[in-house]
Amino acid sequence: MKHLDPRGRRGLSMPQTRRQFLGTAAAAGAAALAGSGTAWSAPDLAGVTLNLMVIQPHVTGGRIIAEAFGKATGAKVNVLPVPNDQIQQKATLDVQSGSNVYDVIDYWYGLLGALADDGTVIDVTDRIGKDFAGADLLPAIYDPYTLYDGKRWGVPYDGDSHVLFVNTEILERNGQKAPETWDEYLATAKAITEAEKGKGIFGTALLGVKQPFMIGCSYANRLAGFGGRFLDDAGKPVLDSDISIAAAQAMLDVAPYALPTPLETGFEQGLPAFLSGKAAMIEFWTDLGVNAQDPKTSQIVDKWNVVQIPVGGANKQHRGSLDAGFGLAISAGSKQPDAAWELIKFACSKAMNLELTLTPGTGIDPIYTSVLDSPEYRKAAPKVQAAAAQALHGALAWPTGASASKMLQSLADQLALVLDRSKTPRQAMQDAQASWLGIMNG
Amino acid sequence: MASPATPADRGLPGAMPGRSRLVPWLLAAPLLVGLAVFALYPFLDILALSLSKSSLGRPFQHWPILANFLSLARSEEFHAALLRTTIFAVPVSLAELVLGLGIALLLHSSLREARWVHSLILLPLMTPPMMVAVAWKLILAPVGGLLNGVLLGWGLADSPVSFLGTMPAAFLSIAVADTWQWTPFIAILAYAALQVLPDEVFEAARVDGASPAKMFWYVTLPMLAPTLLAIFLLRVVMAFKLFDLVYGLTFGGPGFSTTVASFKIWRTALQEFDVGLAASQTLVFAVLVSLVTLPITWLHRRSEEWAG
Numbered sequence: 065m066k067h068l069d070p071r072g073r074r075g076l077s078m079p080q081t082r083r084q085f086l087g088t089a090a091a092a093g094a095a096a097l098a099g100s101g102t103a104w105s106a107p108d109l110a111g112v113t114l115n116l117m118v119i120q121p122h123v124t125g126g127r128i129i130a131e132a133f134g135k136a137t138g139a140k141v142n143v144l145p146v147p148n149d150q151i152q153q154k155a156t157l158d159v160q161s162g163s164n165v166y167d168v169i170d171y172w173y174g175l176l177g178a179l180a181d182d183g184t185v186i187d188v189t190d191r192i193g194k195d196f197a198g199a200d201l202l203p204a205i206y207d208p209y210t211l212y213d214g215k216r217w218g219v220p221y222d223g224d225s226h227v228l229f230v231n232t233e234i235l236e237r238n239g240q241k242a243p244e245t246w247d248e249y250l251a252t253a254k255a256i257t258e259a260e261k262g263k264g265i266f267g268t269a270l271l272g273v274k275q276p277f278m279i280g281c282s283y284a285n286r287l288a289g290f291g292g293r294f295l296d297d298a299g300k301p302v303l304d305s306d307i308s309i310a311a312a313q314a315m316l317d318v319a320p321y322a323l324p325t326p327l328e329t330g331f332e333q334g335l336p337a338f339l340s341g342k343a344a345m346i347e348f349w350t351d352l353g354v355n356a357q358d359p360k361t362s363q364i365v366d367k368w369n370v371v372q373i374p375v376g377g378a379n380k381q382h383r384g385s386l387d388a389g390f391g392l393a394i395s396a397g398s399k400q401p402d403a404a405w406e407l408i409k410f411a412c413s414k415a416m417n418l419e420l421t422l423t424p425g426t427g428i429d430p431i432y433t434s435v436l437d438s439p440e441y442r443k444a445a446p447k448v449q450a451a452a453a454q455a456l457h458g459a460l461a462w463p464t465g466a467s468a469s470k471m472l473q474s475l476a477d478q479l480a481l482v483l484d485r486s487k488t489p490r491q492a493m494q495d496a497q498a499s500w501l502g503i504m505n506g
Numbered sequence: 507m508a509s510p511a512t513p514a515d516r517g518l519p520g521a522m523p524g525r526s527r528l529v530p531w532l533l534a535a536p537l538l539v540g541l542a543v544f545a546l547y548p549f550l551d552i553l554a555l556s557l558s559k560s561s562l563g564r565p566f567q568h569w570p571i572l573a574n575f576l577s578l579a580r581s582e583e584f585h586a587a588l589l590r591t592t593i594f595a596v597p598v599s600l601a602e603l604v605l606g607l608g609i610a611l612l613l614h615s616s617l618r619e620a621r622w623v624h625s626l627i628l629l630p631l632m633t634p635p636m637m638v639a640v641a642w643k644l645i646l647a648p649v650g651g652l653l654n655g656v657l658l659g660w661g662l663a664d665s666p667v668s669f670l671g672t673m674p675a676a677f678l679s680i681a682v683a684d685t686w687q688w689t690p691f692i693a694i695l696a697y698a699a700l701q702v703l704p705d706e707v708f709e710a711a712r713v714d715g716a717s718p719a720k721m722f723w724y725v726t727l728p729m730l731a732p733t734l735l736a737i738f739l740l741r742v743v744m745a746f747k748l749f750d751l752v753y754g755l756t757f758g759g760p761g762f763s764t765t766v767a768s769f770k771i772w773r774t775a776l777q778e779f780d781v782g783l784a785a786s787q788t789l790v791f792a793v794l795v796s797l798v799t800l801p802i803t804w805l806h807r808r809s810e811e812w813a814g
Binding site for chain 2: 153157159264469477480486
């Protein structure tokens with residue numbers, strides 16, 4: 065998930081690459097685009113207009129898709145942006161009201177259950193079975209992004225996980241190294257903040273705004289690092305477990321050494337602080353690696369590194385958390401589901417995923433193993449590629465049930481009370497557990 | 507005394523029996539239809555939703571009737587939001603009324619000719635509320651914020667102050683931003699009211715040797731009271747609906763410390779998607795607003811009688 069709108073380049077000859085790609089897509093029309101490698105014959109969709117709803121950070125990618133798909137099929141694709149936090153209401157109200165504007169929905173995977181339950185998106189189990197059979201979609205994201213109630217409702221589009229970015233210059237200046245564990249992370253943040261706070265430089269930027277995409281991600285990173293999970297094998301919440309409480313405690317412990325103040329630190333505060341060298345560390349989505357090397361948006365070019373999310377407690381195995389992550393689904397209100405599916409196949413194809421992953425500003429990360437391991441991606445973002453590849457193995461998935469958004473907001477509320485010091489981590493996690501049980505039991 | 511005969515009774519040409527009773531209804535029909543469409547239907551819809559289990563995508567799933575209201579009765583979080591809203595709306599509106607009246611008096615007495623000042627004070631009012639929130643967020647930000655820059659620069663603070671991440675600073679910050687935005691609204695209405703007060707009364711008071719202070723207390727204020735109370739009533743109702751500043755500045759935090767009723771209802775409906783519960787919250791909230799504004803309405807009526 066991406067939050068900047070960089071206009072820079074990554075050192076690759078991107079304009080040329082993109083022109084070549086678009087030319088190929090348009091001219092060939094039969095490029096091997098389907099994930100399975102099955103030849104995709106561009107259908108003749110002249111005269112067809114499709115409306116693609118995308119979140120704001122995905123606009124650039126959406127436009128690339130629209131242009132390429134238009135050239136290949138003759139269809140006109142309108143890219144309609146919505147704010148990150150309004151996907152569900154926009155998509156649902158569109159169907160509910162009978163407006164039926166959208167054909168394809170760019171959904172956060174945590175909303176999948178609710179969208180399916182409300183009849184906002186349609187079942188694509190058979191379509192996926194036919195057109196993506198054998199596709200090497202990343203195992204860590206395939207089920208969480210698409211599966212609900214035994215059926216598939218969309219196709220992965222943007223594989224997201226957090227990694228830990230560090231400012232190597234600040235670390236070296238303070239005799240620190242990139243942390244391997246949450247204890248080391250705390251010590252590093254403390255040492256840097258105490259040494260450089262007077263100069264306006266802090267050990268870390270902790271995203272703590274009371275929203276699942278912010279404080280929820282900060283917590284999920286620690287939960288994954290400590291080896292915990294949100295739900296047990298039976299689907300029951302385990303937020304009051306010792307591991308869950310330890311993860312909340314780790315978040316609270318570092319708050320005094322973070323950019324002031326975590327409760328007010330969102331993307332728009334944390335990112336500029338890191339990219340301007342005011343924060344030594346930030347847990348963020350992998351595409352930040354692209355922006356960190358862009359002189360137009362970054363003052364820390366060649367002064368950063370990226371490592372995996374630290375481990376904590378008894379856990380010694382590095383593990384990422386699927387913070388955000390998006391798929392594409394057919395809106396139940398679409399009058400042309402077959403054309404909409406063609407657009408999804410095209411947008412979620414291996415070739416397009418690679419193209420978007422390599423293009424700055426699209427905010428798209430790999431969804432295929434072969435894209436993640438591709439020489440192009442390795443060359444373009446070697447540090448990020450390595451960390452992302454490791455992070456996605458066995459990554460912690462967030463809940464995706466019908467009430468997931470309500471549950472995650474409730475968790476974010478309790479975590480904010482921890483940072484606010486209104487509740488202890490134990491109290492907050494016990495209350496979150498009770499809240500989740502209440503929500504799940506209706 | 508006999509009632510006056512209708513045209514039909516008098517057998518006038520073109521008059522038809524029964525028509526006379528229909529005409530008023532026909533004339534009122536557009537208004538009645540408008541009210542039914544824009545007021546009655548939404549009210550009935552909210553009422554029905556409040557009695558049902560409804561999500562955004564699937565309204566009226568089943569009818570637990572009072573379950574939503576019982577849930578609200580147990581919800582300390584919602585009670586706190588209602589209390590917080592009242593604590594915000596009444597004092598802040600009162601402060602804005604006092605400030606607005608002060609500015610209006612200043613405009614009326616000293617700056618009558620300075621038209622540019624009139625335009626200037628209207629700027630906050632013309633700023634979209636979300637932009638007000640953005641502007642104040644930039645002013646109050648702990649890192650790079652204007653106010654913290656001044657405090658740190660002048661040595662008044664040794665570390666950044668978290669205006670929006672701590673209490674009571676967060677609540678006060680919203681109150682300040684709201685006051686900045688809405689005081690001009692009151693000022694301009696009060697100024698307009700001052701313009702139409704009869705000069706003869708002031709002339710007579712001056713002849714009687716009344717000081718400016720006495721003129722204000724015994725002449726201006728009593729004559730202005732009905733208008734000021736009407737403005738206050740309007741502003742209280744608007745303040746109860748506070749949303750944009752909370753959304754933009756604190757998102758209801760820290761914790762739930764600035765979660766006011768409108769924000770709570772929005773979250774229930776459009777973040778948790780429990781539309782049935784949000785509808786019941788809306789109805790309870792409407793009752794609260796009515797209860798709080800009743801005394802102001804009564805005072806307004808009395809002040810009109812006194813002024814009359």
